Amino acid sequence: MMDDMARREVTQGPGATAAILAGPQARAMGIGPGAASVGPGPAGQPARPVRFTNLRLFDGHGGPLREGLSVLVEGARIAALVPVAETVTDAETVDCGGRVLMPGLIDSHWHATLCAVTQMTAMTAEVPYLHLLAAREAGRTLMRGFTTVRDCGGPSFALRRAIDEGVVAGPRIFLAGAMISQTSGHGDFRMRAEVPRAPGQMFGFEAAGMSILADGEAEVLRRAREQLLLGADHVKMMAGGGVTSTYDPIDSVQFTEPELRAGVQAAADWGTYVMTHVYVPAGIQRAIRAGVRSIEHGQLADAETARMMAGEGVWWSLQPFLADGDANVHADPAARAAQQRIGKGTEAAYEMAQRFGVPTVWGTDILFSPQNLPGQGHQLAKLARLMDPLTLLATATGRAGDLLEMSRTRRGLPGRLGVVEAGAMADLLVADGDPAVSLDFLADPEVSLRLIMRGGQIHKRTL
The missing domain is CATH 3.20.20.140 (Metal-dependent hydrolases)
Structure with missing residues (x-):
């Protein structure tokens, strides 16, 4: 009962409290409710599915980067890996510009x-x-x-x-x-x-x-x-x-x-x-x-x-x-x-x-x-x-x-972590860099990380 009350409190408007804690500098970076990069809705999740396209995929398993795929996110989880030629209706398209998409x-x-x-x-x-x-x-x-x-x-x-x-x-x-x-x-x-x-x-x-x-x-x-x-x-x-x-x-x-x-x-x-x-x-x-x-x-x-x-x-x-x-x-x-x-x-x-x-x-x-x-x-x-x-x-x-x-x-999580696959939690990064050659891009996240999504919520978007 207490957990349910807490969830109701959140969905009915924690934005003002979070904005005070995050501050204007954090909101400019895309942190917290009120940030320009956060989608609509009480939890900051986009109102409709999001399809990431034009990407090179590191799926988290350690193998080579994969191409020819797009990643469809619905709510807090990854719905599917979709071939680029396949049509998806009623989804917002995010063009990754040929960058690497990888798990958080x-x-x-x-x-x-x-x-x-x-x-x-x-x-x-x-x-x-x-x-x-x-x-x-x-x-x-x-x-x-x-x-x-x-x-x-x-x-x-x-x-x-x-x-x-x-x-x-x-x-x-x-x-x-x-x-x-x-x-x-x-x-x-x-x-x-x-x-x-x-x-x-x-x-x-x-x-x-x-x-x-x-x-x-x-x-x-x-x-x-x-x-x-x-x-x-x-x-x-x-x-x-x-x-x-x-x-x-x-x-x-x-x-x-x-x-x-x-x-x-x-x-x-x-x-x-x-x-x-x-x-x-x-x-x-x-x-x-x-x-x-x-x-x-x-x-x-x-x-x-x-x-x-x-x-x-x-x-x-x-x-x-x-x-x-x-x-x-x-x-x-x-x-x-x-x-x-x-x-x-x-x-x-x-x-x-x-x-x-x-x-x-x-x-x-x-x-x-x-x-x-x-x-x-x-x-x-x-x-x-x-x-x-x-x-x-x-x-x-x-x-x-x-x-x-x-x-x-x-x-209590409904999906796996650390991987990009159907059913996994939608924790995703879009990055400038080639992890097959070097991970040095992770040392400068402010510049190299162009999108940060956690549980389907976009916290930073500078694509």
Whole structure:
């Protein structure tokens, strides 16, 4: 009943609220209700079907570009791929000018409410302020061509609802809610003076929904179920250390196998899965044995571990951690050494993923680093030296959509993501560029992306 009331509220006129949040500059770019590029109707969808013609099609599967086809969109989904010679009546025609039409991009490791702030701001600012910044950044993320993100930790429930209801513009969000961490784990942000923890005590980062501490199977089960109660699409558990961790070294292994299994059981009972933050072989292998379906990072995996991932069909969510000019600057020598180690491991990981056939997706993991946000597309393009460009692009489109199939029905979406095919969600980009040669055009989305459609709604149109 409450969901129905919310939908009615949206359809009866959220435009004024969204216009205030988007602002005149955003509307000029085609973000939000009132933008010149948004079609008529309460949800911004065109009133009649739209047929995209005169295009070269990248369908999201990684194969060569296809020609001789047009793409027909009805409502929020793709109705059909239609031969160019076939007549379609009562449809608006959009001439793509010979450009590439492709699925909207998917960032498979994103932090929607924590990407636009520094860690100090996240730990000290009022929580409503964090959400305001996140809403602004959501619009910018969409305008970079990212129509879907898989959120890997943070209090993104309100932002997801606002985007779904059309209050603000942004990518479709699949989210984990609070990251579940053991005491001393990668999500334990306490100061030394706050140890030990009193029974029932909750710290600021827990109250804000950034992460939550759990020790023992019963506590893990409770915390996982709490995130599912709040509406999580998947569960995030910390199974190893990190580069900048205050307490846990990168090679530490976190959560016992029974603890991991408790989280996996809670997620499976809800029809979804667990993802784990972990870098080293021992932690990855423990997570796989426990039933985890997605390894986040894993750049220090060895060949045995990669084979195990391939054999079990476990997803490898890799990030472009190359210790290059895009990397965060660390004053701590130990952190810099770990960063260099991860950089070498990233190249090895991509090689092993291809050699052993591990199902792989791409994500940025931009966290507490607002200066890196404009380069989101560049973080994908630069990996073309490690992978064929079309295959690489599939890791941010069709393959990412395959991963999201594990929770799409839980999210309530009627169509597949990341592909251009009949029945799929109408998340489309029209771009200047040739992805068969290079993905560099994604590094300058303001110029190269000429049309952005999400769920049948046009958010930018400069054809």
